[in-house]
Amino acid sequence: MTFREDFLWGGATAANQCEGAYDVDGRGLANVDLCPVGPDRQEIIIGRKKMFDFDDEHFYPAKESIDMYNRYKGDIALFAEMGFKVYRFSIAWTRIFPNGDEEAPNEKGLSFYEDLIDECLKYNIEPLITITHFDFPMHLVKEYGGWRNRKVVDFYQNLVRAIFERFKGKVKYYLTFNEINVILAASFMGAGLYFEDGEDVEKVRAQAIHNELMASAYATKIAHEIDPDIKVGCMLAAGEYYPASMKPEDIFAAQKANRDNYFFVDVQARGYYPNYKLKEYERLGIMPEMKEEDAKILRENTVDFISFSYYTTRAIGADATNYDEANLIKTIENPYLEKTEWGWQVDPLGFRITMNEIYDRYQKPLFVVENGLGAKDNPDENGYVEDDYRIDYLRDHIKAMKDAVDLDGVDLLGYTTWGPIDLVSAGTGEMSKRYGFIYVDRDDYGKGSLARSKKKSFYWYKKVIASNGEDLD
Numbered sequence: 001m002t003f004r005e006d007f008l009w010g011g012a013t014a015a016n017q018c019e020g021a022y023d024v025d026g027r028g029l030a031n032v033d034l035c036p037v038g039p040d041r042q043e044i045i046i047g048r049k050k051m052f053d054f055d056d057e058h059f060y061p062a063k064e065s066i067d068m069y070n071r072y073k074g075d076i077a078l079f080a081e082m083g084f085k086v087y088r089f090s091i092a093w094t095r096i097f098p099n100g101d102e103e104a105p106n107e108k109g110l111s112f113y114e115d116l117i118d119e120c121l122k123y124n125i126e127p128l129i130t131i132t133h134f135d136f137p138m139h140l141v142k143e144y145g146g147w148r149n150r151k152v153v154d155f156y157q158n159l160v161r162a163i164f165e166r167f168k169g170k171v172k173y174y175l176t177f178n179e180i181n182v183i184l185a186a187s188f189m190g191a192g193l194y195f196e197d198g199e200d201v202e203k204v205r206a207q208a209i210h211n212e213l214m215a216s217a218y219a220t221k222i223a224h225e226i227d228p229d230i231k232v233g234c235m236l237a238a239g240e241y242y243p244a245s246m247k248p249e250d251i252f253a254a255q256k257a258n259r260d261n262y263f264f265v266d267v268q269a270r271g272y273y274p275n276y277k278l279k280e281y282e283r284l285g286i287m288p289e290m291k292e293e294d295a296k297i298l299r300e301n302t303v304d305f306i307s308f309s310y311y312t313t314r315a316i317g318a319d320a321t322n323y324d325e326a327n328l329i330k331t332i333e334n335p336y337l338e339k340t341e342w343g344w345q346v347d348p349l350g351f352r353i354t355m356n357e358i359y360d361r362y363q364k365p366l367f368v369v370e371n372g373l374g375a376k377d378n379p380d381e382n383g384y385v386e387d388d389y390r391i392d393y394l395r396d397h398i399k400a401m402k403d404a405v406d407l408d409g410v411d412l413l414g415y416t417t418w419g420p421i422d423l424v425s426a427g428t429g430e431m432s433k434r435y436g437f438i439y440v441d442r443d444d445y446g447k448g449s450l451a452r453s454k455k456k457s458f459y460w461y462k463k464v465i466a467s468n469g470e471d472l473d
């Protein structure tokens with residue numbers, strides 16, 4: 001058998017994309033609540049258009065999402081029916097600390113997640129918690145300027161302490177920040193950063209990144225102090241950059257683009273800033289302010305494993321200008337690859353390449369925590385979807401993952417597909433960009449019964465898990 005006996009098969013969601021109930025049981029307002037569906041979304045999530053409160057002109061899908069806050073028991077039962085060994089979900093910071101800077105946590109928020117965890121454990125499903133999946137309290141945006149402010153590192157420590165203490169003995173795997181490098185592409189959605197006109201965006205971002213890296217290291221420290229059995233991982237939006245040609249300038253451009261992303265994991269996994277980044281910051285005059293203890297904290301609190309999402313590879317050339325607008329993360333078109341309906345390039349071999357690159361670079365166990373196909377589905381009158389396209393995508397990627405383990409020797413802990421149940425898209429805010437094995441009756445503007453139904457892929461994935469990845473037909 002290729003995969004280890006205790007291989008963790010499952011699925012992954014994020015609070016704001018599935019919970020809804022945005023103002024229930026004391027929950028505070030978050031940046032992710034304020035990202036509407038439609039043409040303005042892009043400018044808002046990158047931090048260029050201000051959206052600090054709801055208005056009447058936009059539809060905000062996160063307010064209700066797929067109402068998992070009220071329906072999680074039924075949804076987890078369906079995950080259990082598929083045989084999930086792990087369920088990755090995230091904590092909404094604003095359920096635990098509604099404003100972010102309170103002294104004491106909100107009991108209702110903690111007990112909601114404790115019940116959810118207990119529901120997983122009832123089925124022997126290992127909970128894998130993302131502490132922050134893009135969400136950030138709006139109070140901290142308005143009063144402190146988001147992650148640019150060092151005080152937020154202290155607030156984050158309060159959050160993680162409350163979580164680790166409460167869930168001690170029940171949760172073993174945590175991720176500190178979902179796709180930490182998304183701060184480069186979507187600074188408001190990824191880190192609560194809104195940029196005023198004339199602000200030095202790169203400088204602000206470098207400081208915010210440093211603060212997140214410190215928060216991540218402190219979280220690792222606190223986790224290990226509270227419960228030495230906890231394993232803490234970092235999480236990268238991965239996908240190798242290919243050079244546009246064999247021209248050395250193109251190769252160098254690809255190396256630079258890869259480093260921009262790996263920089264985060266370089267710090268989280270190795271414990272110090274790499275020279276290429278220090279030199280770049282010096283050159284640009286944007287070196288973040290660091291406290292005296294920072295170097296030691298980073299050095300002593302590296303992550304236990306590396307997790308990442310993989311959807312696609314990217315490509316770049318030194319003189320390229322033809323960037324593909326369909327992708328949040330910059331890429332040019334790769335003529336050798338097919339594209340999804342949303343213009344994402346499909347590259348299963350790129351998955352194996354990426355896994356090898358990450359494993360070679362860090363030599364720590366890997367965990368694939370997102371992979372999947374966003375596609376339009378056409379359900380029949382019973383809500384059944386013949387989603388062979390989704391099965392094909394996942395099969396090809398699982399095969400590539402097998403090769404990475406079997407033929408290349410990558411140490412892999414598990415695999416969670418993105419969106420085992422249809423949920424709101426982070427990039428576009430649409431419901432119609434569906435990833436699930438479970439169909440949810442809801443459209444882009446909130447119409448639908450929210451009823452759940454099983455797709456063809458539901459039965460397929462169940463077989464994959466039961467055979468530990470051997471039966472992919």
Ligand code: BG6
Nearest residue numbers: 014178179374424425426427428
């Ligand atoms: C990752 C995120 O970027 O990809 C998820 O961690 C997101 O939150 C997923 O939903 C798929 O992207 P999208 O834009 O299709 O929802």
